[in-house]
Amino acid sequence: MTIKINKQALESACKEIIETILFCLPDAFKGTVYKIGAPPHITAKRITSGIIDEDKQRISWGLPERSDYNPPGKTWLDYRDQPDRPLEAMAWCVERQRSWTSEDPELDQRSVRLQTDGILEDYHHMEPVLIRKKDLYANNHNHLEYPRNYKGQTLWEDSDYVVAAVIKIHFRPNTIKIGSPETRLIKRLSRAFGTELLSYQLREESIEAMNQLAQDKLDSCNILADSLRNAIAKSGLIFSLIKLELGCLRVQWENLLFERTNRKNQKEEAIQQLDSILRKITEKAEEPAKELMDVQKKFLTFSLPPKRGVAWVDMQIEKRWTRLLENLSEESELATQVINILNDPCLNLPFQEKSRKSLVHLKTLFQIMNQLEKSTNAVLQQLLNGGKNGNSHCCVLPSPLEANAQR
Numbered sequence: 177m178t179i180k181i182n183k184q185a186l187e188s189a190c191k192e193i194i195e196t197i198l199f200c201l202p203d204a205f206k207g208t209v210y211k212i213g214a215p216p217h218i219t220a221k222r223i224t225s226g227i228i229d230e231d232k233q234r235i236s237w238g239l240p241e242r243s244d245y246n247p248p249g250k251t252w253l254d255y256r257d258q259p260d261r262p263l264e265a266m267a268w269c270v271e272r273q274r275s276w277t278s279e280d281p282e283l284d285q286r287s288v289r290l291q292t293d294g295i296l297e298d299y300h301h302m303e304p305v306l307i308r309k310k311d312l313y314a315n316n317h318n319h320l321e322y323p324r325n326y327k328g329q330t331l332w333e334d335s336d337y338v339v340a341a342v343i344k345i346h347f348r349p350n351t352i353k354i355g356s357p358e359t360r361l362i363k364r365l366s367r368a369f370g371t372e373l374l375s376y377q378l379r380e381e382s383i384e385a386m387n388q389l390a391q392d393k394l395d396s397c398n399i400l401a402d403s404l405r406n407a408i409a410k411s412g413l414i415f416s417l418i419k420l421e422l423g424c425l426r427v428q429w430e431n432l433l434f435e436r437t438n439r440k441n442q443k444e445e446a447i448q449q450l451d452s453i454l455r456k457i458t459e460k461a462e463e464p465a466k467e468l469m470d471v472q473k474k475f476l477t478f479s480l481p482p483k484r485g486v487a488w489v490d491m492q493i494e495k496r497w498t499r500l501l502e503n504l505s506e507e508s509e510l511a512t513q514v515i516n517i518l519n520d521p522c523l524n525l526p527f528q529e530k531s532r533k534s535l536v537h538l539k540t541l542f543q544i545m546n547q548l549e550k551s552t553n554a555v556l557q558q559l560l561n562g563g564k565n566g567n568s569h570c571c572v573l574p575s576p577l578e579a580n581a582q583r
Contacts, residue, residue, distance in 0.1 A: 179312060179340055179377040186211070189376065190223045193343065193369045195235055198228040201358050203351035206298075210245055210342045212270060216323045218331075220266055220342065221249025252323045259326070262291035269304040270339050271331055275363065276302045277354045298346045301359050303366045305341035307374055312338060340373055426479040447472045450497075468496045 181189075194207035206227045213219035222245040226235040244250055245266075256267050265276040265286040278284040281296040289295040309332075313320065322331050332338055343366055352358055450472055454465045471492050480488055 179307070179373055180380050181373065181376045182380065185376055186373075187224055189369070189372055190341075191226065191237060193365060193372075194224070194226045197343075197345055197362060197365060198226065198235060199232065200361065201345070201347075202232070203348045204228075204345050204358070205348060206346035208344045210249075210266070210344070212339045212341055213249070215338075216252070216321045218252045218270060218323055218339070219249045220245055220252075220255060220270070222246055223341075256323075257326055262288045264288055265302050266342060269302050269342050271325055273304050273306060273332070273335060273337060273339055275304065275359060277352060277359055279353050299349055299352050300344055300346045301352055301362060303343045303345075303359075303362045304339045305343060305366045305370045305373070306337040307340045307370045308336055309338055310336070311374055312340075312377065340370060343369070426481075430479065444476060447476055464496070464500045468493070468500060471496060 190209035194209060198204050198207055206225065208225040209223045210220050211223050213221070222239055222243060224237055225239055226237050228235045239246055244255075250266075252270070255264050256271065257263055263286045265278070268274065268276045268286060276286060278287065278297065278300050281287060281290065281299060284290055284297065287297045289297055322333065324330055343362065345362060347358070451469055454469050475488070475493065478485075478488070
């Protein structure tokens with residue numbers, strides 16, 4: 177159709193106009209509405225048909241089983257006037273925007289069945305449903321591509337209207353004439369039908385406009401939110417620069433304190449002692465030790481606030497030391513060295529005493545577990561050998577520390 181209408185609403189409107197005509201005209205017994213598609217194809221498709229009973233009480237709805245105009249319909253090129261095929265009343269109504277009345281089926285020049293098979297059709301009247309171009313397309317109708325007839329002439333070029341639909345009403349024999357009151361009534365009702373279709377179109381456009389407005393608002397909100405997020409994210413650079421400047425001031429302040437109080441940089445001394453331990457164990461844990469030394473060296477370049485400094489040491493240094501000690505078989509000796517470092521009161525590390533006591537307990541636990549491991553393996557070996565020296569293969573529990581070192 178030249179207008180966009182919900183399928184259910186369109187079918188309901190078509191049934192209503194057919195029902196009105198069939199109830200108003202006593203000799204009318206069947207009605208059909210065809211929709212005309214948008215240019216340039218202007219496909220003609222049957223929407224619905226209704227037949228009223230003899231008592232004018234009930235209408236039966238449906239489409240005939242066979243019809244060229246049943247969905248998907250016929251395009252303009254298939255039903256326009258051409259010399260090599262029968263003339264159709266549909267082409268007359270669409271091209272000329274005028275009605276066609278078959279008041280004598282024997283003389284109907286546009287009866288397809290009469291032209292092809294010599295079979296008479298019903299008495300009928302076909303009325304185009306017209307809508308103003310400016311009402312339907314606003315100011316865009318001049319940019320539409322309209323179809324052409326067989327002679328190459330553009331349809332509706334000099335008309336203010338487009339054809340939106342065609343109404344076909346069947347009459348009992350000899351009850352319809354060209355220009356009769358029945359045809360004038362159908363013409364008036366077709367105008368009302370066109371207005372109704374236009375109102376449906378405007379409603380659809382309003383709904384689409386509202387949906388588009390809602391989508392545009394959502395898109396605008398998303399764009400604004402992205403812009404704010406980017407601005408907030410970039411504002412983090414300002415805080416980073418502030419932190420960097422405060423860090424420089426903190427370094428200068430610490431250096432000034434060390435200079436005026438004649439005290440050494442305890443942080444550097446602690447890191448140097450830790451590095452000296454790491455250099456002794458690089459042969460057995462080369463990669464983790466080097467990584468830890470790099471982290472400790474990096475720590476010397478920082479000047480963090482007390483709370484952040486404690487958190488950084490815990491996450492970056494202390495946990496790496498824990499993993500390193502777990503993977504070394506000489507943990508007991510290394511733990512002793514670390515404990516000795518922690519015994520130094522000049523170190524003054526956060527949680528220094530807690531760490532020293534934890535290492536003392538862990539060292540003792542390590543020695544107990546090591547002895548238990550040796551005793552367990554000795555018992556297992558004796559059981560597997562039957563209590564005697566033999567050639568049986570035995571399964572000895574691997575040392576967890578050795579296994580970690582191998583991995």
